[in-house]
Amino acid sequence: MIRHNGLHRERVRRPTLEAVAARAGVSRSTVSRVINGEDTVSDEFRAIVLNAVNELGYVPNSAARSLVTRRTDSIALVVSDSPSEAHADDPLFSAIVRSATRYLEEAGKRVTLMLADSAEGRLRVERYAASGHLDGVVLNSTLSSDPLPAALARTGIPVVSLGRPAVSVPSSYADIDNAGGAASAVRHLLARGRRRIAAIAGPPDTIAAQDRLRGYREALRDTGHRSIIAVGDLTLASGADAMRQLLRDDPALDAVFVAGDLMAIGALRVLSESGRRVPDDVAIAGFDDIEAASHTVPALTTVRAPRTDQARAAVRLLLRQIDGGPASSAILPTELVIREST
Known part of the structure; x- marks a missing residue:
């Protein structure tokens, strides 16, 4: 019976940090850094350690660690x-x-x-x-x-x-660099020869929308072109409504920067309904690079947010x-x- 209990204890003994280090062929401190999510370990060694963790079934003893830390x-x-x-x-x-x-x-x-x-x-x-x-x-x-x-x-x-x-x-x-990304999209439209570039901004009470609108304005600042702005709430429907407003405000606009891809898709729909060809009559650029952006007709130029x-x-x-x-x-x-x- 004593021998049986001893074998049972051996069978259920938890793998240790040292055992993981030995299996992975690295130091104990390297294993500790990987377990704690630190970014000072290379991807190669991180993969080796995580493989050893999975093979041994190692589980950090969080209760004991909490008492110490x-x-x-x-x-x-x-x-x-x-x-x-x-x-x-x-x-x-x-x-x-x-x-x-x-x-x-x-x-x-x-x-x-x-x-x-x-x-x-x-x-x-x-x-x-x-x-x-x-x-x-x-x-x-x-x-x-x-x-x-x-x-x-x-x-x-x-x-x-x-x-x-x-x-x-x-x-x-x-x-993410919201202002810089917006400015790059507007500079791209300018490089395409567009001169009446409007914007569909996001909700003004959000920081990202404020930064993207700032990037749009900064890109236009030294060109002498005036800002033409409508506001949406990041939804497809609001992008459509904002595009209708822009066409009323300035029927001669030839490009639109949109601060969100869903709004840009809504804007594309309205441009098509109004008989405007994209990009021949009106070029359009969005922001975010959602999956649907590559499937619109035409496919949407946009700013990829990581x-x-x-x-x-x-x-x-x-x-x-x-x-x-x-x-x-x-x-x-x-x-x-x-x-x-x-």
């Missing part, structure tokens, strides 16, 4: 505006949430998705963050008037925003901050994808 290994992914208002038709919203969740889980973190689309929801998130149940927060907040970034900053918990928060709030964030890289950058910034590093931010470059609409 006073960490919970729990991260909240907070969506701080109403999906029905800002993201219902946005395929990039689910993509960035999935990506952030995946990278956090790969780093051994438990992820809690929390919605803060009301005053009650924001208070609930603030209290939970201040309660000690979390190591940090990845915050998706698009509205410049959102009080949650400032409220979370007051709790002292590490926070990284998916996108630049309001200027008045000191915060770490991972964003959302997966943005999510990865946000997670790395947060993990570094949790480990005692300074709060810092990252702005990722965009890429102009030229197709048939220009």
Whole structure:
């Protein structure tokens, strides 16, 4: 019986960090860095370590580690505006949430998705963050008037925003170059010989929309061409309505920069209905490079936003901050994808 119990204990003994290091042929510290999601390990060695982890069935002893580090290994992914208002038709919203969740889980973190689309929801998130149940927060907040970034900053918990928060709030964030991307699209239209370039801007209370509109204006500033602007809410229907308004305001326009691909698709539909040929009569460029952009007729020129890289950058910034590093931010470059609409 004693021998049987001993064999049973041997059979269920948990693989150790040292066993993973031996299987992978690397140091214990390298395994630790991979397990903790640090970005100081090459992709080659990270793959070797993760393969060893899977082969041995290694599971970090988070309970024991928490007693030593006073960490919970729990991260909240907070969506701080109403999906029905800002993201219902946005395929990039689910993509960035999935990506952030995946990278956090790969780093051994438990992820809690929390919605803060009301005053009650924001208070609930603030209290939970201040309660000690979390190591940090990845915050998706698009509205410049959102009080949650400032409220979370007051709790002292590490926070990284998916996108630049309001200027008045000191915060770490991972964003894309919205202004630069918009400017590159407008400069492309100018290079195509377009001279009456309108814009369909996004909601004025969102930081990204403000930055994209700024990029549009900066690209036109030194050309002597006037701004012609309509506003949408990032949906297909609002893009159609804004395009109708622009055609009424300036029937002679020959190009449109649209601050979101769904709005651009709506604008394309209206141009077709009005008998305007794209790009012969009116060239059009969007922003985001959603999957549908390559399937429109004609295919849509657009600015590619690296959302997966943005999510990865946000997670790395947060993990570094949790480990005692300074709060810092990252702005990722965009890429102009030229197709048939220009």
